[in-house]
Amino acid sequence: MTVETKNRRVTAADVAKSLGISRATVGFVLNNTRGQTISEATRQRVIAEAERLGYRPHTAAQALARGRSRIILLALPDWPVEHSLGRHVAEASRVLEEAGYSLVTYTLHESEAVRPLWEALDPDVVMGLLPFSERDVASMRASGIASIIPDPSSEPMAWQTGPSIVAGPGLQVAHLADLGHRRIAFAAPDDARLTAIVEARFSAVRNKALELGLPTPDRRHLDFHDSSARQAVQQWSASGVTGVVAYNDETAAAVVAAAVREGIPVPGELAVIGHDDTPWAELFVPSLSTIRLDIEGLGRQIAMTALVAVDGRAVPAEDPALIAALVRREST
Structure with missing residues (x-):
């Protein structure tokens, strides 16, 4: 016997009716209920018929039940x-x-x-x-x-001082300082949505510069669709800035492109370091020095924190030393 199920969800009751067995038996099989004395032959019949009819468990109902x-x-x-x-x-x-x-x-x-x-x-x-x-x-x-x-x-x-925020900017400044750069600037995208995280990263840059005895970095916000990047590199060049810490690789690329158009050699006169190690940072010409974060590790940490909340699972220890790493390329 078949059941007309067109244009509606197939239910366990439909499977039971099609096989001529009880709704309870079908429910026990489909929910894999323990402690039931249902023969393997019946179990296989239920599974096969449910598949043939296109049965899918009702997620909301299951959630309510459990x-x-x-x-x-x-x-x-x-x-x-x-x-x-x-x-x-x-x-x-x-x-x-x-x-x-x-x-x-x-x-x-x-x-x-x-x-x-x-x-x-x-x-x-x-x-x-x-x-x-x-x-x-x-x-x-x-x-x-x-x-x-x-x-x-x-x-x-204080998320603004967490390792994933401050570790990268600290490495950026330290890298430029190790190369002998004393006048450093900070470049960020001109996007109001990023105000909080830009402020947090600039604070980390400023603090690292202070720790190393460097002047407070000049900060500029760049609109990638106008001449602000070219104006910035012109002014940096005129004021003696020789190294730029960029908020991310996209911003670093904008600075490098503007410098090239202004005839400013990179890294000869202006070294630039990005952040995030996006796939195209290595393909850019010159290739971009950058900061590689353990993004997958942070993603796993998010997931395990959620599982702890619902299942009581243990969160694996996170090694702060592995959160950020310097990737040296041509732009510095």
Whole structure:
């Protein structure tokens, strides 16, 4: 006997009706319920018929039954999705998928026009790369979200001074100083969305320069679509700046390209170092010296932190010495 299931979800009841057996038996087989005395022949018949009819488990119903959605919601700041952030999320997603969880990303915006995604998904954990606002925490609590990371009840962590923020800029400045550069500048993209992280990185650059006895670096914000990069290298050249710490590889490329167009040799008169070690940094001419972060390691750390919250798993120790590494290439 067959069941008409066109244009609607196939249910366990449809499988039971098609086979002429009880709904409970089908449910026990499809849910792999332990302690049942169901013959192997019946079990195989149920599995084969469920596959033939196109049965798919109802995720929401399963989540309600077991008290979990097996969804981890990662709330991203309103930053451009650059190569490093993409790798970070991809590795976290891979680790969580292996553990039986789905990672869903959601970009936080200031506007309240759209209902927060955690209200619709009922995730097991909501994680953020930055601390959540009081408004967002209240919304999560009202939605019944029990696990929020960073924990809003704990002392807020100073993410601006975390190893993934300060290690790279420190290495950039130290590298230029080791090469004999005394006048250093800092170049950042002119993107308001990045204000907080640009400020954090510049603070790390300034502190490292102070530690090494260098003057406070001149900071410029570059718009990649106008002449601001060329104006910056002109002014840096005139003021004796010989080394540039760039916010990322894209900014470093903009500075190098502007210097080449101005006839300023790189690295002869202006050394430039980027950040993130994007794939094209090595292909750029001249190839870009840069900072390689253990992005995959950070992604795994995100995933394991989420699993601790739901499964009580141990978080592997993170070695700060491996967080950032200098990659020396032609631009310095």
